[in-house]
Amino acid sequence: MSQTFTITVLPGDGIGPEVIEQAIHVLKAVEKLEDVTFTFEYARLGGCAIDEDGTPLPEETLEKARRSDAVLLGAVGGPKWDNNPAHLRPETGLLGIRKALGLYANLRPAFMLDCMVEVSALKEEVVRGVDLMVIRELTGGLYFGEKKRYKTENGEVASDELIYHEYEIERIVRRAFEVARLRGKKLTSVDKANVLESSRLWRKVVDRVAHDYPDVELRHQLVDSCAMELLRWPKQFDTIVTENMFGDILSDEASMLTGSIGMLPSASLADGNFGLYEPVHGSAPDIAGKGIANPTATILSAAMMLKYSFGMERAANAVEKAVHKVLNSGVRTADIAKSKEEAVSTKEMADKIIAAMHEVYVQA
Ligand code: NAD
Numbered sequence: 001m002s003q004t005f006t007i008t009v010l011p012g013d014g015i016g017p018e019v020i021e022q023a024i025h026v027l028k029a030v031e032k033l034e035d036v037t038f039t040f041e042y043a044r045l046g047g048c049a050i051d052e053d054g055t056p057l058p059e060e061t062l063e064k065a066r067r068s069d070a071v072l073l074g075a076v077g078g079p080k081w082d083n084n085p086a087h088l089r090p091e092t093g094l095l096g097i098r099k100a101l102g103l104y105a106n107l108r109p110a111f112m113l114d115c116m117v118e119v120s121a122l123k124e125e126v127v128r129g130v131d132l133m134v135i136r137e138l139t140g141g142l143y144f145g146e147k148k149r150y151k152t153e154n155g156e157v158a159s160d161e162l163i164y165h166e167y168e169i170e171r172i173v174r175r176a177f178e179v180a181r182l183r184g185k186k187l188t189s190v191d192k193a194n195v196l197e198s199s200r201l202w203r204k205v206v207d208r209v210a211h212d213y214p215d216v217e218l219r220h221q222l223v224d225s226c227a228m229e230l231l232r233w234p235k236q237f238d239t240i241v242t243e244n245m246f247g248d249i250l251s252d253e254a255s256m257l258t259g260s261i262g263m264l265p266s267a268s269l270a271d272g273n274f275g276l277y278e279p280v281h282g283s284a285p286d287i288a289g290k291g292i293a294n295p296t297a298t299i300l301s302a303a304m305m306l307k308y309s310f311g312m313e314r315a316a317n318a319v320e321k322a323v324h325k326v327l328n329s330g331v332r333t334a335d336i337a338k339s340k341e342e343a344v345s346t347k348e349m350a351d352k353i354i355a356a357m358h359e360v361y362v363q364a
Helices: 016-033 047-053 059-067 090-100 114-119 166-182 197-210 223-232 244-257 296-308 313-328 346-363
Strands: 003-012 036-042 070-075 105-111 131-137 147-152 155-160 186-191 217-222 239-242 265-269 275-279
Touching: 003 016, 003 047, 003 059, 016 036, 016 070, 016 296, 016 313, 016 346, 047 090, 059 090, 070 296, 105 166, 105 244, 114 313, 131 166, 131 244, 166 186, 166 197, 166 239, 186 197, 186 223, 186 244, 197 217, 217 223, 223 239, 223 244, 239 244, 265 296, 275 296, 296 313, 296 346, 313 346
Parallel strands: 003 036, 003 070, 070 275, 131 239, 186 217, 186 239
Antiparallel strands: 105 131, 105 265, 147 155, 265 275
């Protein structure tokens, strides 16, 4: 039976619209391969919404997102809005939509293709074969706790509350065990249980949930040790689960193992099949409008959407394999090219991926 999915598309700012355009082309190519129809509903988020609607997260955008099966986001932000007050900053829209849609599980794969080993800043033997997933709790912890700022006789004081409820920990940890089960069956839970009370609760919940997943090997690790080990020997990790701020930092660190931020996708999942999919990178104002951004991260984010929200495993694999094939054949955008001369444009990269997709799909 033919399937129909509605996707809310939020191109955002900077290179966002450029990379989103190419991801949409890829999804339209998927429509030709599978018995599926995508309806694209465009809406504004971030700087463009501040300019047009006077708020980084218009109600209309939220309504569209809630009515849809998944959200595809480019990136938000840019120097134009850098000095705005907090409620008029593009990032506020991003935090707001994650919270409003209950997107509590952020999945960020970091993988090293053999043909990309030379791009990494680390030694070849360290990065060759890296294939890990960082799962970050996205709607709790320090970023959402109460914030205070006040003056005393001894100067200003600022505080941010770090609070976690047991249910918030349990749902992300369960998700992480499920993901680890489908990968290498090894889960590392990262905390700071030697110092933080919230981490001690985190560890207790992880140990309890672990009883339901006897087939997954569990290890606890302190965040400072994990940060070090990620650089020393990243291949020891398969799936990592951690709270919001630790995950923010570790997932960025992990992404750098693989060379370019223009390659890395992410998924932010709610309960059920709903999710928001976006590249890890930002709006890259330094290259916006030049048609040279690497669309791979956004295209791979669309592949994650096919897999996690629509259950279209075969199409998702075809997109991933096509990306690998194109990179293996030496095609490079400027961010990963050895010289400017050999670099292809955003559109050329996507066109090559779409052409390769047809080939790998027929072979699969
Ligand atoms: P950035 O990721 O936008 O850019 C960092 C560097 O990587 C730049 O040199 C950029 O040119 C390059 N780069 C990023 N994506 C690329 C791609 N697809 N192809 C080729 N090169 C790419 O990070 P930044 O410069 O720290 O932030 C710029 C703006 O983006 C800021 O306003 C920031 O707040 C925002 N931001 C948004 C998100 C998001 O929307 N999720 C995430 C991070 C940063």
